[in-house]
Amino acid sequence: MSQLRFDGRVVVVTGAGGGLGKVYAQFFASRGASVVVNDLGGSRTGDGTGNHKAADIVVNEIIAAGGKAVANFDSVEDGDKIIATAIKAFGRVDIVINNAGILRDKSFSRMTDEDWDLIQKMHFRGSCKVAKAAWEHFQKQGYGRIINTSSAAGIYGNFGQANYSAAKLALHGFTQTLAREGAKKNIHCNSIAPIAASRMTETVFPPELLAHLNPSFIVPVVAYLCHESCEENGSLFELGAGFVSKLRWERSKGVVFKADSTFTPGCVSKQIAKIGDYTDAQYPTSIAEVDWVGLLEEAKSLKANVAGPDLRFDGRVVVVTGAGQGLGRAYAHLFGKLGASVVVNDLGTSHSGAGAGSSAADAVVNELRALGAKAVANYDSVVDGDKVIETAMKAFGRVDIIINNAGILRDKGFARATNADWDLIQNVHLKGTYKMIKAASPIFLKQKYGRVVNTSSAVGLYGNFGQANYSSAKAGVVALSNTLALEGRKSNIMVNTVAPNAGTRMTATVMPAEMVEALKPDYIAPPVAFLCHESNTEYTGGVYEVGSGWVSKVRWQRTGGFGFPVNRALTAEQVASQWSKITDFEDGRATYPTNAGESFMGVQANFENVAPEKAKL
Structure with missing residues (x-):
């Protein structure tokens, strides 16, 4: 040569x-x-x-x-x-x-x-x-x-x-x-x-x-x-x-659950080992490599999910960021239904981070209280995580679980992205996640208990056109989770990451009604709730792709390389x-x-x- x-x-x-x-x-x-x-x-x-x-x-x-x-x-x-x-x-x-x-x-x-x-x-x-x-x-x-x-x-x-x-x-x-x-x-x-x-x-x-x-x-x-x-x-x-080697993501085939009311944290607990079984694994390279229609067809053909243990959260305090609508609202509802006291955090901004208001968080709090659940609203930015956690301590005297769900988008090609586009996305998704956990960390360490689920994205795992700011922040969330899982385990602090796919107001206009139903955010929440339950003392530092009742796990695969x-x-x-x-x-x-x-x-x-x-x- x-x-x-x-x-x-x-x-x-x-x-x-x-x-x-x-x-x-x-x-x-x-x-x-x-x-x-x-x-x-x-x-x-x-x-x-x-x-x-x-x-x-x-x-x-x-x-x-x-x-x-x-x-x-x-x-x-x-x-x-x-x-x-x-x-x-x-x-x-x-x-x-x-x-x-x-x-x-x-x-x-x-x-x-x-x-x-x-x-x-x-x-x-x-x-x-x-x-x-x-x-x-x-x-x-x-x-x-x-x-x-x-x-x-x-x-x-x-x-x-x-x-x-x-x-x-x-x-x-x-x-x-x-x-x-x-x-x-x-x-x-x-x-x-x-x-x-x-x-x-x-x-x-x-x-x-x-x-x-x-x-x-x-x-x-x-x-x-x-x-x-x-x-x-x-x-x-x-x-x-x-020594030189190459890495890629390996994704388990996962488990498809019936996307209905029988999809509970308890039924997830019965299948968690199978979710992490890498037999017949996949090796995705883009966000498009999930057959959502096929998964939905499979889910439609299933019988009701086999019931697992009744996993409840009585006495636990859950903080959900970005809980004024969509996935965050679904989390808040599920935890409230299962006995937890919920802090509904929402800054009230648009999807791009513009504006602010209290109506979204207040509406969810009122919904939860109408169901008999305990809930309070918080309107602070996640970058002010200490204020969000302070709300939990004042209202309920403790905090046990954090669901870092808040997020915005500023999608632009790399050439057109401004410093503001970069900084806002990094602040909300990555620094905000850090600040929330940082504020709760002394409490978790003192009580020798904590559960955290952070939100990444398939975009963070595989990259995507026009989302350099978002993909980098979401990848950073995975690494932050993995380090905190290592540091927290000895104190019974479990930290996991989910990359969710859920229907939105936009997809509702282009998808059939049955698909919109199966992509409901409600069907992301059960596996997240299982990961946050006190019975989960084993699964930490995991990365899960979740949507439509499908739950899979990803891990790094490395070539044997050459020495x-x-x-x-x-x-x-x-x-x-x-x-x-x-x-x-x-x-x-x-x-x-x-x-x-x-x-x-x-x-x-x-x-x-x-x-x-x-x-x-």
């Missing part, structure tokens, strides 16, 4: 003053690219700015080696300035490698809003800003490559990294939507979850482990993904120490030659890691992959 060159290409590498970013910059320059070496000069925790020495040193080294490079010292939040540096110096931009990052690791109970916000700004918002600034250039020239940096913490969740994990999986949700929007213009976007020695990992791993995690094993994979000959798009890879010898320099050409094996899910070697430790086993196993010494002539 001929050498993969980047002559004439312009590469922007963020966080390139040291570690992995520096190695990226040096490699691309050595292969003919002109490189923008971006580094703000802050510490690994984001403290301090303005030390330009790191970026300048890398630039000088590249120039001394005969390459072309310029330095940039802007924050990734000022992505337009970084891309402007590329255009001013080299007249174009072809490749963006979003590598900049910091850590603010703390247990969720100790995490501050500053810790949350800083990580989101640096890892997620900054990457979006750099990609957005480059996007118009990519579209005009009909070419672009973007690499977003995720992590095992984002994929599986990890103790003490709720902020970081949420940002890192949000980036992959972003990747999947950009891949869809950019494909027709030859703009490819992929995510990597690298394990490599860096300023951040040197505080986590012992020196003997870091010795195996040379950044030079990451760069050739990224180089191939960024090359014009590579067709990979919208994918996620885990890699380190010569390159750790005592040989790895090249992009070698990576390309083994790409079919790296990406092969069907060779019988696929694995199903459930946490960062299990994920690392694939990398660690390659430490022993040593090629024999070449004979000396």
Whole structure:
């Protein structure tokens, strides 16, 4: 294979003053690219700015080696300035490698809003800003490559990294939507979850482990993904120490329940093991890969559901956000019917987040009280989660369950989306979810009990045109849930995620009456109620797709991948030659890691992959 060159290409590498970013910059320059070496000069925790020495040193080294490079010292939040540096110096931009990052690791109970916000700004918002600034250039020239940096913490969740994990999986949700929007213009976007020695990992791993995690094993994979000959798009890879693998979502066949009044939390409890049975699994790549009509036909042919235990919530206090209509209202009604006291939270905005009012929440409270249930209204934004939880404490003296359901849409193509479109969606869906749980966390920990169901979306799992802001926020919710499930389990705090599909006022105008009936939000609520019941002491950290009486579960599947010898320099050409094996899910070697430790086993196993010494002539 001929050498993969980047002559004439312009590469922007963020966080390139040291570690992995520096190695990226040096490699691309050595292969003919002109490189923008971006580094703000802050510490690994984001403290301090303005030390330009790191970026300048890398630039000088590249120039001394005969390459072309310029330095940039802007924050990734000022992505337009970084891309402007590329255009001013080299007249174009072809490749963006979003590598900049910091850590603010703390247990969720100790995490501050500053810790949350800083990580989101640096890892997620900054990457979006750099990609957005480059996007118009990519579209005009009909070419672009973007690499977003995720992590095992984002994929599986990890103790003490709720902020970081949420940002890192949000980036992959972003990747999947950009891949869809950019494909027709030859703009490819992929995510990597690298394990490599860096300023951040040197505080986590012992020196003997870091010795195996040379950044030079990451760069050739990224180089191939960024090359014009590579067709990979919208994918996620885990890699380190010569090991390279690909991930995808695997979805269980699930269980179809009769969508009628016999569909209860108790009947779900009888089928929960079958819901998570991955025999005859599916591997969806888009939101369109569910045969809703077929599921409805199956549901119509079923007899009444087999009754399970009578799962009630007497004495429990449930907070439901966005409960003024639709799915939130259905949740509030079911929990109220089953004995819970309910806080009906609704800001009263439109689907796009405009306006505010109390009528929606008040109407649901009145409905519940008419049924004999206990309920109070709350009209605060979920970003003010402490106020929502305060309402529960004042009215009922405790809080046991949170259903994070509030949401809005601001759908636009990536090129047209404004900062306001981004920030509003992130605030409501991701930060609002964080703020609600954060406010309840001390209560849950004190009483050694809590149940949380967070709302993602198939869009968050698979990406979708025109929803880069929404898909990223909803992916971030999954990672936040997974980390909190890990941290909370020892305190009997169970956290799960649902990706629901329910009928709306819009679908009612285009669907037959029987389909509208089967897509009622009422048929999402029973599995959510089961996950929130005190009898559920086993199922936490799960992701469930739910709708029309159908309940399925998704998990990560990882290829067996390929391990390159750790005592040989790895090249992009070698990576390309083994790409079919790296990406092969069907060779019988696929694995199903459930946490960062299990994920690392694939990398660690390659430490022993040593090629024999070449004979000396």
